[in-house]
Amino acid sequence: MPLADLTLTELRDALRRGETTSVAATQAMLNRIVAHDNTLQSYLCVTDEMALEQAAAADTRRAAGDDSPLLGVPLAVKDILCLAGAPTTAGSKILEGFIPPYNAYAVDRLLAAGAVILGKTNTDEFAMGSSTENSAYVTTRNPWDTGRVPGGSSGGSAAAVAAGLAYGALGTDTGGSVRQPASFCGLVGIRPTYGRVSRWGVVAFASSLDQVGAFGRSAADTAALLGVIAGHDPRDSTSLDAPVPDYEAALTGDIRGLRVGVPREYFVEGMEPDVAAAVRAAIEQLAALGAEIIDVSLPHTRYGLPVYYLIAPAEASANLARYDGTRFGPRAAGTDMIDTVRQTRALFGPEVKRRIMLGTYALSAGYYDEYYGRALKVRSLIREDFRAAFEQVDVLAAPTSPTTAFKIGERTDDPLSMYLADVFTLPLNLSACCGLSVPCGFDGAGLPIGLQLIGDTLQEARILNVAHAYEQTQPWHRRRPVIKEEETTDFTDYAD
Numbered sequence: 163m164p165l166a167d168l169t170l171t172e173l174r175d176a177l178r179r180g181e182t183t184s185v186a187a188t189q190a191m192l193n194r195i196v197a198h199d200n201t202l203q204s205y206l207c208v209t210d211e212m213a214l215e216q217a218a219a220a221d222t223r224r225a226a227g228d229d230s231p232l233l234g235v236p237l238a239v240k241d242i243l244c245l246a247g248a249p250t251t252a253g254s255k256i257l258e259g260f261i262p263p264y265n266a267y268a269v270d271r272l273l274a275a276g277a278v279i280l281g282k283t284n285t286d287e288f289a290m291g292s293s294t295e296n297s298a299y300v301t302t303r304n305p306w307d308t309g310r311v312p313g314g315s316s317g318g319s320a321a322a323v324a325a326g327l328a329y330g331a332l333g334t335d336t337g338g339s340v341r342q343p344a345s346f347c348g349l350v351g352i353r354p355t356y357g358r359v360s361r362w363g364v365v366a367f368a369s370s371l372d373q374v375g376a377f378g379r380s381a382a383d384t385a386a387l388l389g390v391i392a393g394h395d396p397r398d399s400t401s402l403d404a405p406v407p408d409y410e411a412a413l414t415g416d417i418r419g420l421r422v423g424v425p426r427e428y429f430v431e432g433m434e435p436d437v438a439a440a441v442r443a444a445i446e447q448l449a450a451l452g453a454e455i456i457d458v459s460l461p462h463t464r465y466g467l468p469v470y471y472l473i474a475p476a477e478a479s480a481n482l483a484r485y486d487g488t489r490f491g492p493r494a495a496g497t498d499m500i501d502t503v504r505q506t507r508a509l510f511g512p513e514v515k516r517r518i519m520l521g522t523y524a525l526s527a528g529y530y531d532e533y534y535g536r537a538l539k540v541r542s543l544i545r546e547d548f549r550a551a552f553e554q555v556d557v558l559a560a561p562t563s564p565t566t567a568f569k570i571g572e573r574t575d576d577p578l579s580m581y582l583a584d585v586f587t588l589p590l591n592l593s594a595c596c597g598l599s600v601p602c603g604f605d606g607a608g609l610p611i612g613l614q615l616i617g618d619t620l621q622e623a624r625i626l627n628v629a630h631a632y633e634q635t636q637p638w639h640r641r642r643p644v645i646k647e648e649e650t651t652d653f654t655d656y657a658d
């Protein structure tokens with residue numbers, strides 16, 4: 163099997179057995195980036211020299227007996243997490259040229275585990291979007307069909323892993339930005355419980371919703387990554403001080419007797435029939451593996467989208483106030499201070515400006531209680547829905563997104579249709595639960611479909627095991643896209 167076709171855990175085991183080296187695996191990834199990323203545009207910055215140095219160091223460490231969990235494994239990082247010494251743009255012109263002096267906690271954990279960092283991947287500007295088309299730099303393409311989006315906002319990470327341009331990657335999920343692109347690209351993507359992974363060094367979007375997640379080709383890959391990045395970090399006051407289980411050891415594949423709830427509100431009109439059929443078939447497969455399927459209701463689901471689009475922009479408007487040209491990124495040459503700030507902030511793209519305006523309005527005097535305050539109250543009702551459901555069942559199973567990957571440009575003029583891509587993922591972010599997407603089939607056009615598995619607070623091991631059990635009998639995750647080379651018009655040489 164070509165080196166690039168191995169999963170992360172298979173590569174790790176091959177490295178352990180001395181069958182290959184980190185330098186060989188890293189070079190294989192870098193070669194594929196050169197061959198395919200002009201088309202896919204999944205990376206904003208390739209840290210090739212640093213990666214090869216890390217790979218050589220990993221091989222030396224291995225020869226000296228080191229067996230760190232990700233020693234020598236080449237990975238990608240969404241360009242919203244800080245990597246010391248490399249540009250971190252959050253997909254925005256307002257951070258162009260910003261080079262952080264420190265690593266995000268999750269990045270530090272990867273490096274401490276011996277991983278090789280190949281580069282930073284494209285993202286919607288400040289992670290606001292569902293297609294990666296809101297990036298101020300490039301439009302990432304879906305490796306399964308380069309005329310389509312990879313999902314978003316962590317679309318660069320998803321496309322890179324799906325195309326074999328990295329063995330795994332980090333993303334962030336504020337409303338669905340790991341699970342939805344995982345679903346569109348045929349990967350396993352996990353959004354851990356809020357607080358499971360520190361937000362230290364992650365460019366803030368909506369602080370009560372943001373969470374770092376991971377993409378792998380299999381449940382085992384994703385479990386291996388989560389085991390490394392999870393943990394308590396005193397520098398993030400919302401970081402949970404709870405022991406980190408051995409997620410890989412929890413993958414027994416045994417789900418007999420597990421109670422799987424199917425929320426009826428997650429099967430709606432307007433869903434693509436192929437998606438509904440594949441998800442239903444996957445749930446039947448869980449029953450065949452010995453799970454008990456139970457119909458449940460999450461009655462406040464329909465408020466998820468409006469509540470999210472009040473809370474997320476409100477928090478974003480506060481977080482993004484810091485970009486005024488004083489401390490980070492470029493500064494426009496204005497006539498006075500106000501003019502400088504105004505001109506600098508004009509560097510934000512249209513979606514970010516829309517969110518700042520919506521959020522500022524929702525927080526303004528006289529409207530605060532009416533909008534933000536009320537959204538917080540409904541958020542508690544949504545949390546309560548999940549809490550009540552988990553008194554009855556062990557996990558929830560539902561579609562990740564109502565559709566498969568849509569065409570580039572198809573939704574850019576209609577923000578609401580873009581927001582709807584996350585209608586099944588964002589209620590979870592308003593709750594205290596965790597969730598993942600696992601490949602569960604393909605539609606008639608050959609595009610991947612994702613099954614969403616939702617677990618109660620800190621039940622990551624359980625949902626990973628359900629995904630693993632499913633994969634053992636339905637190995638959709640083994641399929642690889644054939645990347646069709648296409649002329650792209652928007653390639654920039656930013657990565658150089």
Ligand code: GLN
Binds near residue numbers: 315
């Ligand atoms: N698509 C949602 C948004 O635009 C979620 C994004 C995310 O999870 N970062 O806000």
